[in-house]
Amino acid sequence: MTGRIYLKLMAAVLGVLIVALASVDFFASRVAEASYLDTLEREMTDKGRLIARTFRADSIRDAAGAARGRVTLIARDGRVLADSEASADQMENHRGRAEVDAALNGAPGSARRKSATVGVDFLYVAVPAGEGALRLAVPLSEIDSQVDAIRRRMLAATAIAFLPVLLLTLPLARFIARRFRQLELSLECEHTELERVEQVRKDFVINVSHELRTPLASIQGYTETLLDGAIDDPNHNVRFLTIIRQNAERLANLTSDLLTLSRVELKQQRFQFASYDIGKLIEAAADSMKPLAAKKDIGLSIEHGDGTLEAFCDSEAVNQVVTNLTDNALKYTPSGGSVTMGARRAPNQNMVEVFVRDTGIGIPVGELPRLFERFYRVDKARSREMGGTGLGLSIVKHLVRSQGGDVRVTSEIGRGSEFSFTLPVEDLGLSEQGDIRGQLTV
Ligand SMILES: Nc1ncnc2c1ncn2[C@@H]1O[C@H](COP(=O)(O)OP(=O)(O)OP(=O)(O)O)[C@@H](O)[C@H]1O
Numbered sequence: 200m201t202g203r204i205y206l207k208l209m210a211a212v213l214g215v216l217i218v219a220l221a222s223v224d225f226f227a228s229r230v231a232e233a234s235y236l237d238t239l240e241r242e243m244t245d246k247g248r249l250i251a252r253t254f255r256a257d258s259i260r261d262a263a264g265a266a267r268g269r270v271t272l273i274a275r276d277g278r279v280l281a282d283s284e285a286s287a288d289q290m291e292n293h294r295g296r297a298e299v300d301a302a303l304n305g306a307p308g309s310a311r312r313k314s315a316t317v318g319v320d321f322l323y324v325a326v327p328a329g330e331g332a333l334r335l336a337v338p339l340s341e342i343d344s345q346v347d348a349i350r351r352r353m354l355a356a357t358a359i360a361f362l363p364v365l366l367l368t369l370p371l372a373r374f375i376a377r378r379f380r381q382l383e384l385s386l387e388c389e390h391t392e393l394e395r396v397e398q399v400r401k402d403f404v405i406n407v408s409h410e411l412r413t414p415l416a417s418i419q420g421y422t423e424t425l426l427d428g429a430i431d432d433p434n435h436n437v438r439f440l441t442i443i444r445q446n447a448e449r450l451a452n453l454t455s456d457l458l459t460l461s462r463v464e465l466k467q468q469r470f471q472f473a474s475y476d477i478g479k480l481i482e483a484a485a486d487s488m489k490p491l492a493a494k495k496d497i498g499l500s501i502e503h504g505d506g507t508l509e510a511f512c513d514s515e516a517v518n519q520v521v522t523n524l525t526d527n528a529l530k531y532t533p534s535g536g537s538v539t540m541g542a543r544r545a546p547n548q549n550m551v552e553v554f555v556r557d558t559g560i561g562i563p564v565g566e567l568p569r570l571f572e573r574f575y576r577v578d579k580a581r582s583r584e585m586g587g588t589g590l591g592l593s594i595v596k597h598l599v600r601s602q603g604g605d606v607r608v609t610s611e612i613g614r615g616s617e618f619s620f621t622l623p624v625e626d627l628g629l630s631e632q633g634d635i636r637g638q639l640t641v
């Protein structure tokens with residue numbers, strides 16, 4: 200591609216040079232021809248005057264040799280008295296020739312035309328000579344060849360003058376071609392990014408519709424069954440109503456998750472940043488999750504480490520993140536297992552790291568990169584059965600990034616997972632500048 204632009208540029212420059220060269224040639228040859236004719240006319244007039252002074256009719260051929268042209272002597276009445284190339288008595292009366300007419304009237308005259316005698320283009324110059332006129336003639340073909348020589352020399356000189364231009368153009372054209380290529384690449388990138396965003400949007404709409412359809416269909420189906428008579432069947436009516444309630448809850452969860460997600464993504468979520476004792480925030484989240492853990496017979500504990508750790512964050516958002524991670528840990532850990540939460544200083548000293556560890560089913564390594572995408576679930580059927588929407592982790596990711604941190608996960612199938620996220624220790628000024636890291640990146 201770079202090559203093609205380069206070739207086009209060079210062709211354009213060459214084209215311009217050729218046009219310039221052609222115009223120089225056109226005007227230069229005009230000027231050269233005109234000035235050469237002028238000089239020649241003057242020379243011939245001078246020569247004519249000189250010859251007229253010393254002229255003898257019998258030496259007309261010598262005179263022609265000296266003048267390097269044809270010499271004609273014309274009487275006052277226009278009769279040709281002598282000619283260096285034709286016999287005078289066979290030549291017509293020359294009175295009517297413009298140059299002869301001028302000379303007979305006392306002033307030198309000149310003309311260009313085809314000779315009636317020889318049939319070639321001539322330059323004629325006539326001067327008064329005694330009673331009559333003396334005329335010199337040279338064929339214009341000679342002038343043409345002189346002008347051609349001048350032209351060739353001027354063309355060569357102009358071409359040489361253009362050479363540096365051409366040499367300068369080579370690197371310049373290469374530079375411009377490269378710039379074009381860069382521009383083209385960045386446009387391609389933008390295009391790909393736009394296509395990707397469009398695809399994400401389409402996937403999102405498809406996913407949302409799908410997620411809404413399943414519980415709605417279930418609610419619709421069971422409501423109809425009840426209306427069709429099952430409402431009076433004591434063996435089934437309560438079970439059907441329970442299913443309807445579960446699906447309604449799922450719809451409620453889904454809509455609230457979608458709302459949270461779009462608020463974070465559109466940055467409408469106003470964060471209230473402050474310094475918090477992160478251990479306290481974890482305890483508060485753990486307290487709210489205890490009943491659920493107890494119900495599933497899972498031990499929920501907090502690991503106390505490096506003393507008090509402070510984080511600069513939004514307590515509500517942190518609570519939502521920890522709750523989401525703990526909810527997952529409890530959901531994907533079989534009864535009898537354990538979930539441990541805690542905080543530690545991150546390898547980067549300006550950050551603290553919060554973790555939620557479980558002894559659950561674990562996640563295949565291949566699934567980890569996509570885990571934080573919206574609606575992504577490792578085991579779709581199982582997650583749905585548990586009322587999951589697959590939005591929890593993408594909310595977690597956005598909330599964490601909006602606070603200047605990042606999320607990580609390590610996991611081993613059958614042994615458990617550890618989800619962790621970082622938070623800045625000090626104010627990064629996120630509340631004022633509106634954080635770009637919170638933008639949609641799934
Ligand atoms: N602690 C965990 N152990 C094993 N798998 C997990 C764990 N946490 C998340 N996952 C997997 O990641 C998927 C995505 O989790 P996410 O929280 O986004 O969705 P969800 O829990 O299915 O639904 P919800 O939107 O209700 O949270 C889950 O469906 C599950 O397959």
Ligand SMILES: [Mg+2]
Binds near residue numbers: 527591592
């Ligand atoms: Mg979840």
